[in-house]
Amino acid sequence: MAAGVAAWLPFARAAAIGWMPVANCPMPLAPADKSKRQDELIVLNVSGRRFETWRTTLERYPDTLLGSTEKEFFFNEDTKEYFFDRDPEVFRCVLNFYRTGKLHYPRYECISAYDDELAFYGILPEIIGDCCYEEYKDRKRENAERLQDDLDSENNQESMPSLSFRQTMWRAFENPHTSTMALVFYYVTGFFIAVSVITNVVETVPCGTVPGSKELPCGERYSVAFFCLDTACVMIFTVEYLLRLFAAPSRYRFIRSVMSIIDVVAIMPYYIGLVMTNNEDVSGAFVTLRVFRVFRIFKFSRHSQGLRILGYTLKSCASELGFLLFSLTMAIIIFATVMFYAEKGSSASKFTSIPASFWYTIVTMTTLGYGDMVPKTIAGKIFGSICSLSGVLVIALPVPVIVSNFSRIYHQNQRADKRRAQKKARLARIRVAKTGSSNAYLHSKRNGLLNEALELMGTPEEEHAGKTTSLIESQHHHLLHCLEKTTNHEFIDEQMYEQNCMESSMQNYPSTRSPSLSSHQGLTTTCCSRRSKKTTHLPNSNLPATRLRSMQELSTIHIQGSEQPSLTTSRSSLNLKADDGLRPNCKTSQITTAIISIPTPPALTPEGESRPPPTSPGPNTNIPAIASNVVKVSAL
């Protein structure tokens, strides 16, 4: 039940008069409004700014600071107002929560300040409304990342002392800025990667003619020089790979990582080439292997963060790329088929088969338009133009998604770099301003409050069981109880309902009494016999609302309703009816009918909630011992 609708509760209760003539048995007594005072205005002074609201508005949420008696601690006797030494801007949102039932998160507010205020007022951030929840979660995540970053770098600095030679080497490899040696190594390897790549490229350039033979590529003309260069590079790369392998904390994981595979692939062709010298059969394969030398260029990704980001982006946009590919494939197949059949009629058409038309379709859709295949018929031209138009659209769609992903990740990295750069200056400033013990204390107090909030979140039921019912909740429960009485049926939770269904289907014992008479009496018997209420209406099973707040309120209602000791099964309740002849108790085959000793309803006394229940029997009995003067029991 939303807080705003609580104001309509009197109307709902008044409308319940419509049930009265239909009901056959007396209604329970209404909860008395003990504190029958007029609704009064409360003044809340938050750092000088005065807020005023009705007392009942604040009492809508009794489990928060303002709704409970905790606010009495802040009452100022002299000015007769409640004084809070907190942020008035955030208090505005908090008070609006009481008024409208929705908690909003203002965008201009800092996330940790907001969290602190919510924790102070005892409000869980989870009930932030849908309109602001996204924003809140995003900011919270960023903040957590920042804290994590700080924590990591602190850990890094702390782990200075005892590092083995191997660990130092590994750190040098991963982080070139740690020592000058690592920096030198970093630049040397970078240089040799560049040399190797350029060598591969220049090798194939035609290098002038040797008189008497055709144009040679440089690689064959100066083959010795190139061979020496290649050897040198591969030496360096091999040494680097072996060093990394030695220094890696987990060799197995290192071997499986992408970068090491690239390293291996980059140097393998050379060694394979050494082993197999000019063997004609495998020279074809050998030529292919030389292609893999170009993978050396990927080694640059260790040196460039931008490349790494690009790779990471492509990985994270895998689904968009997949969609692009899939839609392109679909479109290609459709258009290729159409073009093939359209061009089939024309003579000397290049569209010899559907796969042959694939080439045309791809070239057209990506707006390349080489012109080696063109449609000649009118239909072909029409469909060809449709093809090119749709190609533009299909390709343009997923691209912005990829771009925005890339931009987000890139900016994140930028921020991390900036933070690291400013860190030294920041730490120096902090050291000047801080006074050791008080800072640590504030830090731990904040953590303590956060933990408390987390605990509150985890156990809503226990928390509510101990609180007193608010008037609104008891009134709402009374209303539901009246409905139960009107219809002579009770609310139960889903599991018990399943149990009852199972039992009743197991036992189809026909009633020995005439159905009409027993049903008539059964109806009146049920409500008039004294029985204990159902308990622990599990809030999770059949609640339509999923927000925490509604769950809390409803669970409050139903748990508070069971003032008597709880019964776990409905079998033990005292209202075994004969109307359907189905007994929940499958152990015995006896039917117990409760017969009213007093024939006319007016003689029944109305049962108030204040009367203590009779002791409830154990689960498997079927002889109800009813202590009230209402029903006499006879076992048939």
Added chain:
Amino acid sequence: MWMEGESEGLQTLGIVVVVCSSLKLLHYLGLIDLSDDKIEDELEMTMVCHRPEGLEQLEAQTNFTKRELQVLYRGFKNECPSGVVNEETFKQIYAQFFPHGDATTYAHYLFHAFDTTQTGSVKFEDFVTALSILLRGTVHEKLRWTFNLYDINKDGYINKEEMMDIVKAIYDMMGKYTYPVLKEDTPRQHVDVFFQKMDKNKDGIVTLDEFLESCQEDDNIMRSLQLFQNVM
């Protein structure tokens, strides 16, 4: 063999496709209008806003004090800022009190009992008048209001079908998970009991007088009517 006609067929198809898509394009651009129902496009942007009569007049017309009227109006205005309740909002508000079952049918009947002028919307005056009867009225007035609620077609008589509808609506509010399990004919049995009690001359319908008489004979009902005396 590829026939000449098939190529022409494809040509025709291509031309048809082009023509259709250009028509659609023109429709989207708004130059021509192909749709049949234009009226739906025009949204009804009329916001009904109603202000109730003065506080003194309402105080005179009803049995509430000024303070009570203030509290009532605040709650009313909170849920319905426009000043009137329409049936949808009414159903939503009422359904929040009965989360287990479906309260919309009963809310429908309630709405029509509140909306005495059958305009489709309940203003604050109607709301407060009905509440005044229910909470502060005489027994006679309350019973008459209830009779009006049950008499769905407002013809002055309650017949079995109307009662069935009402009772079914009440049982709908209970939902599925009840103990004992709700049977198909439980509402009908309930209605039979009701008619046995109320219908004095056994002619199948209950008139206002029969209703008043039977209710006044029943102590239970009399007592229950006083139950919500101190709701405000």
